Amino acid sequence: MNKSILIVDDEGGIRYSLRGILEDEGFEVSEAETGELALSHLADEKPDLVFLDIWLPGMDGLEVLDRIKKEWDWLPVVMISGHGNIETAVSAIKKGAFDFIEKPLSLEKVVITAEKAVEFSRLQSENKALRTRIETEQPARLTGNSSSIDSMREVIGQVAPTDAWVLITGENGTGKEIVARSIHSLSSRSENPLVAVNCAAIPEELIESELFGHEKGAFTGAEKAQEGKFELADRGTLFLDEIGDMSLKTQAKILRILQEQCFERVGGRKTISVNVRVIAATNKDLFKEIKKGSFREDLYYRLKVFPLEVPPLRDRSEDIPLLISEFITRLNKQHGFKPLTFTDSALKVLTRYSWPGNVRELKNFVERMLILFSGKEVGPDKLPPEITDGPQVEAKNQEQIPLPLPEGELDFKKARAEFEAQFLETKLKEYKGSVSKLAEAVGLERSSLYRKLKAYEIQVD
Ligand SMILES: Nc1ncnc2c1ncn2[C@@H]1O[C@H](COP(=O)(O)OP(=O)(O)OP(=O)(O)O)[C@@H](O)[C@H]1O
Ligand SMILES: [Mg+2]
Structure with missing residues (x-):
C-alpha cells in the first residue's frame, strides 16, 4: 500500500509543488489549508506523515504540532519553515517534530526527508509490536505424554497453519491459554503479536474501548485516542479469554468483525480494517448460556469453526508425574529452590486425587512443596490432607466407557x-x-x- 502524506500549508503554491514532488515518488497526498482543518482531517484519517507549515493563519504550526504530539504521538511531523524562522523550526524539533525543510523547497531534501520519516515511523511501529509481543507472550509448552495430550498436539499441529478461528473449552486451569499460545506459535502469524484479552477481568463499560480502541473525547477520561486490541493484533492473533463473560452488545460487535474484519473505534466514524485470527476460550458451557439468552447463538457457531476441548487433569492422570518433574525443574530454574523428588507411592496418591483445579492446582501444589518441605524426598505421609482426603478419581478405566452425550451437548x-x-x-x-x-x-x-x-x-x- 502506498504511504500517505498530509500537507498543511496556507499557500496553494507550496501545496501544489509538494504534492507534485511527493506523488512522483509514489506517495498518496492530501492537503489542508489551516491547522484546524488539518486536525479534523487527522481525526478521521491517519496519514503516515505530516508536512506542517510553521506560519499558518489561525492556529499556528507549533500549536498544531502540540496537538498532534498529544493525541497521535507516533505520527511523524516535518515542519515547513519559511525564510528567517529557523529558530522556530529548531524549537519545533524540541517539541517532537521529526525534521524541518526550508522554503524555497529543494526537491531532493523533500524526498529524502519524507522517506526517512516514513521509515522511522515503520521502525517505531515494529518496535511497538515487538514490545507487545514480549509483554504478552510466555513460552508455550504443553507437557504430557498421555494419549489425550498426544492427540491434542496432533490436532494443534493441524489447525495451527490454517487460519481457522478456534474455540477452546475446558475446566479452569486445564491449560487453555497454553493451547492458544501453541496454536499461535505454530501458525504463519507467529512473527506478529499474540494479544491476549481477558474478557472477565475488564469492566463491562470499558471492554469495547479495550477491544476496538477509542477516539479522543469518546467518553470522560478519554484524553487521547487509543488503539484497541484488535488493531494491536493486526496480522497476528487475538486471544479472547473467558469469552462467556462478554456482554451481548460486545458480542454483536465481535460478530461483525468476524464477518467483515472491520469495526469503528468508540466515538470514531472511520471504519478500520484488520486481519486478525481469533482464538477464544471459555470454561463455561456456552450452550447453556445460549439457552439462558446470555450468549448469541450465531456468534457461538461462527466462533466454533474449530472446537478444541482440553480434558480435565483427572482424565489424564498419567501425565501427573511428568508435569510434577517439569514444574520442579522450571521453578528451580526461576527461584533456585533445592531439588525435590516424590516417592512412587506418593506419586500414586497424587494420581488418585482428582485435582478439581487441574494443572494450575498441581503447579501451585508443587510450588508450595518446594517452599515448605525441608527434606529431599516426599513420601505419601508428607502429603497434605486436602490431597489425601480430598476428592478421588474413581475407577481408572472410567474414561474407556463412552458416555452418551446429553441432549444438546457439544459433539x-x-x-x-x-x-x-x-x-x-x-x-x-x-x-x-x-x-x-x-x-x-x-x-x-x-x-x-x-x-x-x-x-x-x-x-x-
Ligand atoms: N500441559 C501443560 N504443560 C505445562 N504446563 C501447563 C499445562 N497445562 C497447564 N499448564 C500450566 O498451568 C497453569 C494454568 O494453565 P492455563 O492458564 O493455560 O489454564 P486455563 O485453562 O487458561 O485456566 P483458566 O480457565 O483458569 O483461565 C499455567 O501456569 C500453565 O503454565
Ligand atoms: Mg485461562
Whole structure:
C-alpha cells in the first residue's frame, strides 16, 4: 500500500509543488489549508506523515504540532519553515517534530526527508509490536505424554497453519491459554503479536474501548485516542479469554468483525480494517448460556469453526508425574529452590486425587512443596490432607466407557472429524493428489493417512 502524506500549508503554491514532488515518488497526498482543518482531517484519517507549515493563519504550526504530539504521538511531523524562522523550526524539533525543510523547497531534501520519516515511523511501529509481543507472550509448552495430550498436539499441529478461528473449552486451569499460545506459535502469524484479552477481568463499560480502541473525547477520561486490541493484533492473533463473560452488545460487535474484519473505534466514524485470527476460550458451557439468552447463538457457531476441548487433569492422570518433574525443574530454574523428588507411592496418591483445579492446582501444589518441605524426598505421609482426603478419581478405566452425550451437548468429536476431513481434502488437492507429500506435510505415516482418508471417504487417485 502506498504511504500517505498530509500537507498543511496556507499557500496553494507550496501545496501544489509538494504534492507534485511527493506523488512522483509514489506517495498518496492530501492537503489542508489551516491547522484546524488539518486536525479534523487527522481525526478521521491517519496519514503516515505530516508536512506542517510553521506560519499558518489561525492556529499556528507549533500549536498544531502540540496537538498532534498529544493525541497521535507516533505520527511523524516535518515542519515547513519559511525564510528567517529557523529558530522556530529548531524549537519545533524540541517539541517532537521529526525534521524541518526550508522554503524555497529543494526537491531532493523533500524526498529524502519524507522517506526517512516514513521509515522511522515503520521502525517505531515494529518496535511497538515487538514490545507487545514480549509483554504478552510466555513460552508455550504443553507437557504430557498421555494419549489425550498426544492427540491434542496432533490436532494443534493441524489447525495451527490454517487460519481457522478456534474455540477452546475446558475446566479452569486445564491449560487453555497454553493451547492458544501453541496454536499461535505454530501458525504463519507467529512473527506478529499474540494479544491476549481477558474478557472477565475488564469492566463491562470499558471492554469495547479495550477491544476496538477509542477516539479522543469518546467518553470522560478519554484524553487521547487509543488503539484497541484488535488493531494491536493486526496480522497476528487475538486471544479472547473467558469469552462467556462478554456482554451481548460486545458480542454483536465481535460478530461483525468476524464477518467483515472491520469495526469503528468508540466515538470514531472511520471504519478500520484488520486481519486478525481469533482464538477464544471459555470454561463455561456456552450452550447453556445460549439457552439462558446470555450468549448469541450465531456468534457461538461462527466462533466454533474449530472446537478444541482440553480434558480435565483427572482424565489424564498419567501425565501427573511428568508435569510434577517439569514444574520442579522450571521453578528451580526461576527461584533456585533445592531439588525435590516424590516417592512412587506418593506419586500414586497424587494420581488418585482428582485435582478439581487441574494443572494450575498441581503447579501451585508443587510450588508450595518446594517452599515448605525441608527434606529431599516426599513420601505419601508428607502429603497434605486436602490431597489425601480430598476428592478421588474413581475407577481408572472410567474414561474407556463412552458416555452418551446429553441432549444438546457439544459433539466435539464429530465437529473435529468434520474439520479434519475438510482440511485433508483441501490439502490433498493442493498437493495434487499426492498422499506421500500430504503425509509428509501433516507429519503422519503414509499408511495412517491412507486409513484416515478412507475413513472420511476421500477419493484418492
Ligand atoms: N500441559 C501443560 N504443560 C505445562 N504446563 C501447563 C499445562 N497445562 C497447564 N499448564 C500450566 O498451568 C497453569 C494454568 O494453565 P492455563 O492458564 O493455560 O489454564 P486455563 O485453562 O487458561 O485456566 P483458566 O480457565 O483458569 O483461565 C499455567 O501456569 C500453565 O503454565
Ligand atoms: Mg485461562
